[in-house]
Structures are given as structure tokens and as C-alpha cells.
Amino acid sequence: MHLAPSQCTLTEDAHPPFGVGRKLSDIDKALLWKFLHEDAECPTRVLLDKVAHRQRVIAVSVRHLNRLRATWQCNRPKGRPRHAACSTAAGGALVQITPHLSCVGVHLFAHWLDQQEAFEPVVARLQQAIEAHKRAYPEDDFALLHHRAQTLRRRFGALFFAPLLGIEHLTAFDTHEHPLQTLLGRGYHSTTLSQFLGQLERLDAATALLPALVPDQASQITYVDGHMIAYWSRTSMHKGKITMLGRLMAGSQAVIAHNEAGHALFVRYYPPDMHLSHIIVSYCQQVAMATGTPLFVIDRAVNAVAMAWAFDDQGLGLLSMLDDNEHQGLESFAATEVGTLDDGTKVYSGPWKVPRPDDPRQFVMVEPPEGKTLV
């Protein structure tokens, strides 16, 4: 990115009159003029440092010098100096060279994403959410409502690539070196991205972005599992089975759905004190509505007969695993061998050996060559 050219071309001979001022002597002004002549786009703070290196003390503020520069028409554009890569056309062939580029793989990945137009659905959904918000709250006015598609893409891109750049918390954008400038063409401070995230929150962007996770091709099976994250707070909060240093912790419980190809499809957060069995039916209904897949594979947290009935009542299918204490291996079932897997594992199927009228579940038993039977 190029800087706007300086407003004047400085020549040492054509200096302005250096009158003695109340705060700056003519020598000080001449020295400042010399430094500005050497580097017209030098930030004023750096200019002061250069003067200090010459063992001269100029007791004026940056603002004062900025006014002086404005008078001399040697002021530079607002903001931090842009680290523009060398971009001189050399013989018409070389357009731009960046001699040191960190996280090369992330740049390549970003090109690939551009080629796949991976951000287009996200930006389109954000724009829809913005329009919906404008209609619902016409008196609201904040920056996100006026962002162009390019700005939305860049800012979401900054959040998107942050983990690959080793940035977990947004504040690390201020404290860690990152290649956003070369990656997105624009560097961001944490305050900008925090405001962006806060404004996305106002839009309820999560609801708008969730459908962007669902792939075009429908899958056959959806896998569901929960993930707990601990949270530190002085406020009295609901706690769950998140233990850390022997304590029960407050936190959050993310319930995430994947398809059989390993693509994440859906996420919803719940308080940690709510057991998965209390929320799973409504969660799976939402996932089935979003993805159109009614068959779920869930871990042992929801393997009760009552849960199977609840899923069946909603027209959903559930595949889970029995607890080890619920059966004594193959002898508990009227098992019939249905096949052998490539690794020699035998697969059986059948109901309970002793009939249980209230348990119509179908069981599949897997017996590896050595080891316990899994049902």
C-alpha cells in the first residue's frame, strides 16, 4: 500500500524563515528542517528522538511540532507509517517484493480460500443480518451498519486467521507481531477488532453465520459431542463438571455437531450445569432442521432407554453405546453374527437374550480378536 505523497518537495535551500520563537530557537528550527528534509514522512515522535540524539533538548510537545510542520507544509498523513513493501516497477516486470514474510503458509492458504470464494457466503450473510437489523432498529447507528463488503471481509478475515498467526486473545494483536498487513492489506489493532466483535454481537451474527457451516451436500449421519471450557470470574456463576486444580469451575458447554466427513455443522452453547441428556433432544431437532439429517451418533452420555424413546418420538434416530455394567458381553444378547471387519473384528446383532418389552432397541455387538465386547 502506498502512502500519499508528501505535500511539498523539500529542498534545503528553499527553507522557510526560521524566526526565533518563544519555545524554539532558530537553530532548533533549522535542525528540525534538516531532519525533515532527510525524511519528509518521518513521524514527529521519531523526529524528537533524532533531535535528542544530537544532544539538544527541545521542550515542546508533539502537537506543537505538528503545528510547525503544518505551517511548513511538511506534515504527513495521519496514522502510523505504512510499511509498504518495495513496489517499484523494475523494467515493467517486478511489481512488488516483500523480502521478509512471516507465516508464508497462511498467505498461501488465504490465496486458496480466495480462489474458493470461501468468505463470500460469510460476508453475504453478514450483510443480510445488517439489513435485517437496520429494518428492525431504524434508530440504531453504529459503524458495522455502514461497512462495505470489503471491510467486513477484511475484519472477519483478521478474526479468522488469528489462531493460525498464534493469536488467541484479541489483545495479542497489539502485543504480537503479525502479518495482517501482507495477508489482508491492512493491519488491525485489538480495539478495532473488539469493537467489530461487539457489533457482530449486537447483530446476533451467530444466528446469521450458523448456516454458513452447513455444506452443500447433505450427509447421512451427524455426530454430536460436548466440549466444556472453564471460565474464571469473581461473580457467583453456575458451575458444572469442569474441574481445575480440584475445583468445580464455571464455564461454558459447547455442543458441536459434525458430519461423517468431519465437517463441523452446528454449535450451540449451554451453561455447564445442564446435563447433555436434558438438552440433547431439542438440540438434535435444531440440527436436523438445519442439516436435514435425522440420524445422530452420540456418546454414552445419552444411552438411556428413555432417551431412545424421546428421540423416536421426535422422528430422530440415535446410535449410542451401552455402559459396560449394563451387559455381560455376548451372553446378554440373542446375538447373530452378521459379518467380520477388515481387522478381524466380528460383528453381531440381536436383541436382549431375556426379552425386555419396554426396551425395543436394536443392538450391534463388536468383538475384537482380543479385548472387551463393545455394544
Add this chain to the structure above:
Amino acid sequence: MYRERSEIQENSFKRMIDHGALNTNYGRKKIVGPDRHQQREQEKRDQALEAAQKRLEKKAEEVRAQQAKVVESEHKGHGKRLEQRQRALAVLEKESKDAQAQHTKLAAHASALGPPRERADRDFRKQTIMTIRTLLLENALTSFMAVLVGTLTMQVSLDCLLPLLFARSGARMETDSQMIYWISTTGVSAAYQRLLTAVVDGLCAMDWRDQGKPIRVRLKGLSP
């Protein structure tokens, strides 16, 4: 089908914690609401108190019935039966007294929780947005890996590729006809250099473009 769950979900969570900031908390807002821990405890204690009340009433009824039997035996002049009924009455009176004590204890227990309290829940809106970000990133990385692995003859995992390719520095040159990336190989072992060479060949084979210009990838500082 069930055995794939570990790879699809649990290993995916581990990968997202490693390179997707899945375990990071975003947003500090809290929503204060009724204390569900207290509500659940209160519900449990109320149920116990209700059961104790029923038991107490049942014992009182049994005592009354037994007292009637004792009075009947006294009127009829029973000898041995009166003695048996008096013994049974004493046992029932003791059980009733125990039930009363238990009821008193549970009533005190139930009221000990005090008035309804409040507890906070996190406002999950920011957290959900950032988790969707993480999931989009993981989906994109998975798709990228699937394309890349399709061009390679050797096995390579995402965990291996992240430090080897994504985190590595290099240089970039854009000309009017192409864009060239150099990846620094400083400090890479011979085995990883071979892998990185294969990955770079795979990347070049993917034939991608930026603004119509083909993107080439080269290794920088590779020992001969």
C-alpha cells in the same frame, strides 16, 4: 460407524484447541438469573420433607390403630394378647417419635437454604461467533488438506503441516506475470526438507491463481 466418533469429534476438538483457539473465552458479559443449583437442592429437600411427612402420617395412623387394639384388649380382658399389643404399641410409638424427629430435621434442612438466590450465566453471543469462526477455519483447513493430500504421494497430517508450512517465514515477489513465494528452510531437518519439498510440489500442482497470475512456491536456502 460409532468407532469413527473419536477421530471425527474428540480428535477434532483437540486439533481446534491446538490451532483454533477453541478453549479461549471471548466476552465477559453475564446474565443474572435464578440460582439453579439452589433450586435443584431445594427441590430435593422438599421431596425428602414430603416423604418424611407421609411417613409420619402413616406412623401416626398405625399408632392410633394399635392404641385402639390395646383398648379393645383391655375391655375384653385379654392377658397375653394385651401384653403383645402393648409391646407392639411401644415399638410403633418409638418409630413415630423417630419419624417426627426426622421430619423436624428435614424441615429445618429445607428452610436452611434461605430465600431464592441469584447466579450468573455467561452471555454466549460473542463466544458463539468466535466458535463459529473456529469451526469455519477447521472446515477450511480440512478441505485444503484434502486437496493438498490428493496431490502428494506421501502421507502428511495437518498437525505436521502447521509448523512446517503455515508458521514458516519466507519472501514474496509479484511480477506482472506471476506471484512467487519462497519458504525458508532454515533449521529444517533433512527428513522434513524432503517432506516440505513434496508439499511445495503439491502446492505448485494445485495450479492456483491470484488476480489471474499463477502462484508459484519455492524453497529458499535449501542445501544442495
